[in-house]
Amino acid sequence: MHPATSIIVFTVCSGAGFGLLFALGLPALWGDAPSGALAWAGFILAFALSVGGLMSSTFHLGHPERAWRAFSQWRSSWLSREGVLAVVTLGLAGFYALACIIGLPGAAILGPLTAVMSLLTVYATSMIYAQLKTVDRWHTLLTPLCFLAFATASGEIIVGALRAAFADGPGIWPLTAALSIFIAWTLKQRAWRQGDARAVAPVSTTESATGLGFLGSVRLFEAPHTGPNYLLNEMGFTVARRHAEKLRFFAVLVGGFLPMILTLMASSGLAPTVTLVLGSVALLAGLFIERWLFFAEARHSVMAYYDRRTA
Amino acid sequence: MTAERPVDTAPYVSDEVRKTTCYMCACRCGIDVHLRDGKVRYIEGNRDHPVNRGVLCAKGSAGIMQQYSPARLRAPLRRVGPRGSGEFEEISWDEALAQAVEWLAPIRATDPKRLAFFTGRDQSQSFTGWWAQQFGTPNFAAHGGFCSVNMAAGGIYTMGGAFWEFGSPDWERTELFLLFGVAEDHDSNPIKIGLGRLKARGAKVIAINPVRTGYNAVADEWVGITPGTDGLFVLALVHELLRAGRVDLDYLLRYTNAGHLVIHNPGAADHGLIARDGDGEPLVWDRGTGRARQWKEISTGAALHGEVTLPDGRNARPAFEGLVARYMSAEYAPEAVAERCGVPAVTIRRIAGELAHAAFEKEIRLNQPWTDMRGERHEQMIGRPVSMHAMRGISAHANGFQTTRAIHLLQILLGSVEVPGGFRFKPPYPKPALAHPKPHTGAQPGQPLAGPQLGYPRGPEDLKLDADGRPERIDQAYSWDAPLSVHGLMHMVISNAAAGDPYEIDTLFLYMANMAWNSSMNTAQVMEMLTATREDGEYRIPHIIYSDAYSSEMVAFADLILPDTTYLERHDCISLLDRPICEPEAAADAIRWPVVTPDRDVRGFQSMLLDLGARLGMPGFVDDAGQPAYADYADYIARHERRPGVGPLAGWREGGDGRGAPNPKQIESYIANGGFWLAHVPQEAQYYKMANRAYQDWAVAMSFFDAPQPYTFDIYQETLRKFQLAAEGFGDRQPPDHLRATIAEAFDPLPVWYPTAKAEGSFPLHAITQRPAAMYHSWGSQNAWLRQLHGAVPLYVPEQVMADAGLREGDWAWVISPHGRIKVPVAMTRAANPMTLWTWNAIGKRKGAWALDEAAPEAQKSFLLNHLISELHPPKGDGLRWSNSDPVTGQAAWYDLRVRIERADAGPIEPRFDAQSSPVSPGKGDLNFGEEWTK
Amino acid sequence: MTDLPRATDKKLGLVIDLDTCVGCHACVISCKEWNTGGYGAPLSDRDAYGAEPVGAFLNRVHTFEVTPEEGPAMNVHFPKSCLHCEDAPCVTVCPTGASFKRSADGIVLVDESICIGCGLCAWACPYGAREMDPSEHVMKKCTLCVDRIYNDNLAEEDRIPSCVRTCPAGARHFGDLGDPMSDISLLVAARDGMDLMPEQGTKPVNKYLPPRPKVGDEQVDLAAFCETPHAEPQGFFAWVDRMLEKV
Ligand SMILES: Nc1nc2c(c(=O)[nH]1)N[C@H]1C(S)=C(S)[C@@H](COP(=O)(O)OP(=O)(O)OC[C@H]3O[C@@H](n4cnc5c(=O)[nH]c(N)nc54)[C@H](O)[C@@H]3O)O[C@H]1N2
Ligand SMILES: Nc1nc2c(c(=O)[nH]1)N[C@H]1C(S)=C(S)[C@@H](COP(=O)(O)OP(=O)(O)OC[C@H]3O[C@@H](n4cnc5c(=O)[nH]c(N)nc54)[C@H](O)[C@@H]3O)O[C@H]1N2
């Protein structure tokens, strides 16, 4: 699939934003709702990331001016649900933010609610991809798991950084972040391995796509048009195996090892603000690579119609 | 949740439908042009039309994009830059025609043959030929010589009809259909409709073709033959049928010259000629009475073998005897030919079996009484449901004439021509060679020619050679190089004119032929010939006038451009005097008429030619007062009479169809009837047309000929024997010595096979082109829709050849022939003959042509095979020019090309040429066709 | 509506005969010319005369090469447009309700006036049957010529899809696949019509008729239905004489 920048920015940033809302909301459960500078910084950053991400996704639309119509089909469409959930979550988060900043009552309820809704929003985002049977690499439980894990990890590390900078210290967050990062990349490793296995034995093949498998092995001889087309531009993206391996390595290095080391440094008290800010940046950078691969490596079933394999 | 969205299921379609004839290719389907706000909204097939019966091909539907193509020429042009540059200035029509008159009038007054008028993909040859005849030049022809003259000549000399678009299988009845060397054909839609019918009916299709795409891909069986060997394959089938005694003797006796007596007098001047009576009619041997009789007097009573003594004492044998002796010989056994053909002997044997099985075990008997030419009444029509069709895979080889004859022989032996289930002629065919005119030359200053330039020679006496034995025509048609070049040799004109051989000409006038590009062999050198200058700096071909409708490569090489309209903007006439659009069951002709008004300063070519003819004062083009005889082409179509009562259109003449005085409202009647006219062949006349009284009488009434002309099929061809006798040294017209052996071999009166373009060690592979169904030669690339289908095409290379050359998909390779080399992208194929490379024809374009961006894939990634093919073979060291063509007809042998392939560095394409500057503004930006109607 | 109708009254669709399709692209261009001035936005062509022309098409014809275990490889021409699936994922993923399946006839359509051009439906379609228009940026797809088949501005016989009307080989059939007795249902039954990518669970309405088996060398033997083959012309002429006595 074509790794469109707008979509990569959307998923990474909105994931981080809602992850951050999750990490800002959850502590209200035990009365640790953010306040003061932390609340200001936390909510501004969370809104910037989530709204920015959502805005970015509209760049991908042919008709952004009609984007409001996307709220209508929540009964069946994950994209619609994602939109609805995002708006509801942002609304709740707004009230929660107000509660935290102005000290209104209800934070104890609004916080956990925001946290749950944030996770649901991230889940809905992930399901836009995971629901697609057409993309073997995406159509797996691991897709929502990874999205959720990366979102929470992002939220946790950022909240740690914010707490280090604006409150009384990162607290337990560096450790949970390290754990989340570890879990997330472990899941991602499994997703990659599963995806690689599926790439070798795709659900849909040129044989099943044409129904001609009963006659022999099938390959594309002539494409319908000699020029490019929307399908190829959108779904015909391929990345060389070796290139992908390299990028995976960098993704794990930058988005996994680096932030984990930095969070561990932070939790052992070593310049927590600096290490956690750096860790957050590294994680997000790693996620950009991961997300690019998420699209670039995904093979759409339509490519079965364009498979020229010569062996 | 929203409700189901509303849909307008009955939107307004169009203001008006105008029915005319497609010209996105030469198939000439009927089209319904939907117009909205004066613009073409939609084009669909005319359901009533005999050719396409409602369907339309991709090109036909893409007519919209041709109509609004940016490449349309806009006004007459005068060259201002050097030839080939494409630099022109726009001039008025008056200036343009005055210029043409300035060049042509002196030629006509002094030496009319200094005008060479060649008209390419002309659908008005009876008109353009007449123009040339009235001008007085012998140098006229259209594209047939490089296209498929082998098919026409082979068919007409053998059976008075041909494949091409002159006949078709009996699609509704045939059980077994053999398709030889066809990718697309001129009969594009009829063949597709027919194949669809065969599929629906479950009849079997066998495709003989080195490449398995298109029609050949859907065939039930594919014979991946080695190019150039079909003759051998077919004669091996004949061998098997004779061995098995599976030939239709009754049919042979009645309808062919199998029983005609051939003089047996070895070493004498009459050896091999047909024995004739005092009236010149062939003789047969009456088995019953034991004496020679005129062929028409008896039918099944004639002998088919045995030497007899004629009343004049000479010995003779039935033609069939020699035929049997030849083809039963071991040299035609399947085993003997299998390797050369690339077809296993078992397959050949089985196909022979299937042919015999279908022809004789599936015999059809129609209860339709009819009377034959001998007056014999038949209660039934007997059908042999085997049919065949062939085109350029057969004809574009130097043995194509004889291979065509071999296929016809096979059909005839099976009794499957003009019978139910077999191959049928389309009126005005059948029409034997003898009923066609002979060729005419003999230019006189200021005088018209005595007859049409093109015709069918009967023997060496009809060759067009002057007293010194030099060719009288600039293309050297009807010379010893190509004695039966019945369509002329357009592909030789430029090189002969540039070489001044046999003489120099003054003006080359071309119409609708991209001779500077895809329709020429040896393209790079042709461009040099067109620009070659003499010592005095003048061009070797002093004047070139060209009529095109679009900004083609050829445009850049002309001095004067007379821009034509598009096919939707002009009157045209698809006449029975030309290549008609009839079907076996019906005679038909058609018109085009301006369904859209031109928005440019362009004129229909034929109307312009009438004007030019009048300005030149040519007889027939001016009246007695010297005034133009016709207002325009429409006026000509309605009023011109070629013979009394016979004009360009046969329908709605004064007093009836076929014959009658001109009807001033004729064109209106055509328009009212959907643009065409149709007359059904009477039931009794549907089959056996060459020998069917009812048909012959109907044909006379319809004006196809003036008296019945029944005849027999010439499986033994006497005209050929006459040339062979000349080669053997008999007669006063003698071929040059270097051609004797070739003529003796190629003019065999019985079908024969000889190898073409032998695999010289370093060029082991064959390379051929195929027509893509959705592209017409060069003129489809300007079409925004079609060019997306075929914008850049690779050379397809069989898997093993790829492996041997170390090539992989997407690589580039050098393809090298004895004549040159090209660099091309390659792709792998498995569904092709293992020695054959192929590509789609004419996709490569010169930069700057066709109003395309110079970076267009057509100019950057696509190529022409033509650069590898020469109109002449490489010199053999004897100082002679050996032409790359069939020695009988001069047909260009495009598919005899032999090559080798080598890996190359990445592109771009080679050879590359400078861009030509575009006389029209190139197409730019995005298209949203139909936007105004979708609001 | 984005929810799929539980059942449709009819299942209108196409049946494509791969044994007959000659790959001529007539259906491709006919579809383009009808639809570019018809339903929704025009099917635009970006850079139409330039280096990389990209246009929207609702129907495209591929050619596949099939290599059997034994015997020569074959090419199969393969037209493909929307299959009007019963379980159309392209409908359920659509966030706006622009993509919907009609309950009357099962036709899957896009209402371009509310389409946001998100492209998700094209991702959801396994077959590549949806294309974003390069100029209007709305989703285009085969409409099954919904603006022809009920259009009383057209002659009755022309109320069929443009591609079906034009197909020279007669390889495209249109009708109600929900009616087991319709001509095309019978054709599908007789010819073992197949689904594309059944594993995707889309339940396509359009069916494809597979190429019929191509013949090999095992067929008819000439010797089986004639007399002993003649080795020499004499033998042949003796046969000729016997035969001629009969005529
Ligand atoms: N390698 C290779 N080369 C081949 C062949 C092959 O098989 N392989 N085939 C050969 C054969 S059989 C043929 S017939 C030739 C065909 O080759 P050409 O005869 O050159 O045919 P086209 O390229 O179709 O174009 C002829 C010209 O007619 C112009 N034209 C189109 N419409 C009109 C019109 O309405 N009015 C006027 N005045 N002009 C118009 C076009 O713009 C174009 O310049 O190619 C030959 N060349
Ligand atoms: N769409 C479309 N239609 C056209 C044209 C076009 O350009 N486009 N051009 C028109 C013109 S001008 C013409 S002349 C006709 C020609 O119509 P076709 O005769 O169909 O022309 P080609 O495409 O040259 O096809 C020749 C076929 O013969 C095969 N072949 C080559 N060598 C041999 C051989 O030795 N033996 C056998 N058995 N097969 C062989 C090739 O693989 C190819 O399939 O088409 C006309 N119709």
Ligand code: SF4
């Ligand atoms: S075959 Fe196609 S291009 Fe040729 S005349 Fe017919 S519709 Fe037109």
Ligand code: SF4
């Ligand atoms: S029009 Fe018919 S034969 Fe041609 S590609 Fe389409 S389905 Fe195949």
Ligand code: SF4
């Ligand atoms: S083919 Fe694709 S676009 Fe058409 S209904 Fe099925 S899933 Fe949807």
Ligand code: SF4
């Ligand atoms: S592109 Fe349009 S039709 Fe497709 S899912 Fe998005 S809004 Fe729906």
Ligand code: SF4
């Ligand atoms: S049914 Fe209509 S819209 Fe669909 S492919 Fe055919 S012509 Fe195109």
Ligand SMILES: [Mo]
């Ligand atoms: Mo041709």
